[in-house]
Amino acid sequence: MRQYQLHSRPGEGLDLLLKDVDEPTPLPNEVVIRVRATSLNYRDLLMRSGQSASSAKPGGTVPLSDGAGEVISVGEDVSRVAVGDRVAGCFFSHWIDGRFNMRYHDTALGGSAQGMLSEQVVLPEVGVVKLPDYLSFAEAACFPCAGLTAWYALVERGELTAGDKVLMLGTGGVSIFALKLAKAMGAEAWITSSSDSKLGRARVIGADHTINYKTSPEWEKLVWEQTSQNGVDHVVEVGGAGTLGTSMAAVGAGGHIALIGVLTGFNPPDTTLFPLVARNVRLNGIYVGHRSAFERLLAAAETHQLCPEIDKTFAFEDAAAAYDYLASGGHFGKVVVDVG
Ligand SMILES: NC(=O)c1ccc[n+]([C@@H]2O[C@H](COP(=O)([O-])OP(=O)(O)OC[C@H]3O[C@@H](n4cnc5c(N)ncnc54)[C@H](OP(=O)(O)O)[C@@H]3O)[C@@H](O)[C@H]2O)c1
Structure with a gap:
């Protein structure tokens, strides 16, 4: 399967490279998601520019915190979601509720933890939320951070x-x-x-x-x-x-x-x-929010049939152009990458 990775290079910034990698298999408490859409945030520009130490892992960092798709396999202990469920990843996989704790930084997708710009991702089951039916994957992919x-x-x-x-x-x-x-x-x-x-x-x-x-x-x-x-x-x-x-x-x-x-x-x-x-x-x-707040947001959004404002959608192969478009500041609302 195909996956984008940020790799260190001499000089300023990181290289965004498209790689062929093995499909992930879940540990007992993990789920594998077939990602259908991702969205970019200003933070992803900071990550690509190398201004964040967490974006330059040896072996490459999978970028982007935001993505939505369907569950295609689950570990043997998983009970919160099942194969076929439509889900989004949580920005902080382990911030479930309550006050923030500095250890949650280690679970920030597309930074300390591997992100969503990949045809498949593996996440802890605690780090996903189910999506209401009215949202498309592209729309849902705008919720986790912004x-x-x-x-x-x-x-x-x-x-x-x-x-x-x-x-x-x-x-x-x-x-x-x-x-x-x-x-x-x-x-x-x-x-x-x-x-x-x-x-x-x-x-x-x-x-x-x-x-x-x-x-x-x-x-x-x-x-x-x-x-x-x-x-x-x-x-x-x-x-x-x-x-x-x-x-x-x-x-x-x-x-x-x-x-x-x-x-x-x-x-x-x-x-x-x-x-x-x-x-x-x-x-x-404010640093994003926890899973309980995310679930309340999705419930409120469903009540109001609230859809994010998507300015432009790029194909998976054109992810680098999506970064450049966001960096240009020409957008209004969100920029999406359709993973297919
Ligand atoms: N703490 C958190 O949890 C969290 C979460 C998400 C984002 N953020 C941060 O919040 C900021 C916005 O993120 P984003 O993803 O929404 O960014 P974005 O989509 O890239 O928004 C950029 C827009 O901000 C406006 N802007 C730029 N400079 C401005 C200024 N001096 N005064 C007023 N508006 C200005 C411009 O709008 P116009 O073109 O209309 O002028 C620009 O198009 C970033 O710094 C990001 O890192 C923080």
């Missing part, structure tokens, strides 16, 4: 309720998922983008207020005006150090910032954090 991160940030940790005001930054995978979830749950949604045409697309899928952060660099003032000087209740903060100051200026008293992303890099913020104190704001560090 979908769960948005849900865990807004609903599980953020305690979003109907009528809340929610601000999303940019129109990438996490933000567009958060927009769809926020609207499904009765929130009022703000979203920013560098592109007016993407803002138009955001309005079509429910955004109530749209702001171009390039042409309106002081966009927090617009948010402030549009919220009658109250600010928003939640910010889906995917920018990191370079946008945190603006996000703090846009959030209202008693509000919540979900600190998720590093789109502006890994440097420390060059802004005072005092607004967090002065406004009694909650700042939650």
Whole structure:
């Protein structure tokens, strides 16, 4: 069977190589999945660039955290799923519920653990969830990282309720998922983008207020005006150090910032954090989420028949082009690789 692997090379970045490898066989508590679709996240660009130590294993790392497919064989002790079940892998195979533990980092797919960009994968049975019938494999493959991160940030940790005001930054995978979830749950949604045409697309899928952060660099003032000087209740903060100051200026008293992303890099913020104190704001560090949250997300998504926004789908043979497309920033929502 065919499988992509990231391999170290001299100089910057890693090589994405397509290899022929043996089909996996499950240990007693493992399942083998015939992967039908995968999706890319910004993290996968960081992995390919070699910025993560975990992406350069000797012998190669199978990339991508996100994939969906059907179970084709199970180990003798497996009881949670059966052959033929439609499933997705969990980002952290062993984070089942409760608080995060640093040892879960060792089970992050497409990083410390082997990922989903492969015709078949073997996963521990505890690290998969069953899929509702209404989702295609391509749609389901958008949930494990972007979908769960948005849900865990807004609903599980953020305690979003109907009528809340929610601000999303940019129109990438996490933000567009958060927009769809926020609207499904009765929130009022703000979203920013560098592109007016993407803002138009955001309005079509429910955004109530749209702001171009390039042409309106002081966009927090617009948010402030549009919220009658109250600010928003939640910010889906995917920018990191370079946008945190603006996000703090846009959030209202008693509000919540979900600190998720590093789109502006890994440097420390060059802004005072005092607004967090002065406004009694909650700042939650978010790292995807656990399996129980994933199952609740899928149940809520089924109720609302919520489908992710897939911008473009690439064939398995063109996976490298999918990376390049994501890196170009031209996408709106998710980029998918159809594994066949
Ligand atoms: N902590 C976690 O659990 C977790 C999970 C998932 C993702 N993340 C992180 O969250 C971030 C987003 O991930 P993703 O997969 O959704 O990325 P993505 O799909 O690649 O989204 C990229 C988009 O973000 C927008 N953007 C870029 N720079 C921006 C800025 N300075 N201000 C506002 N928007 C900006 C752009 O949207 P426009 O083209 O509309 O301008 C760009 O197209 C990444 O840093 C990723 O590592 C973290």
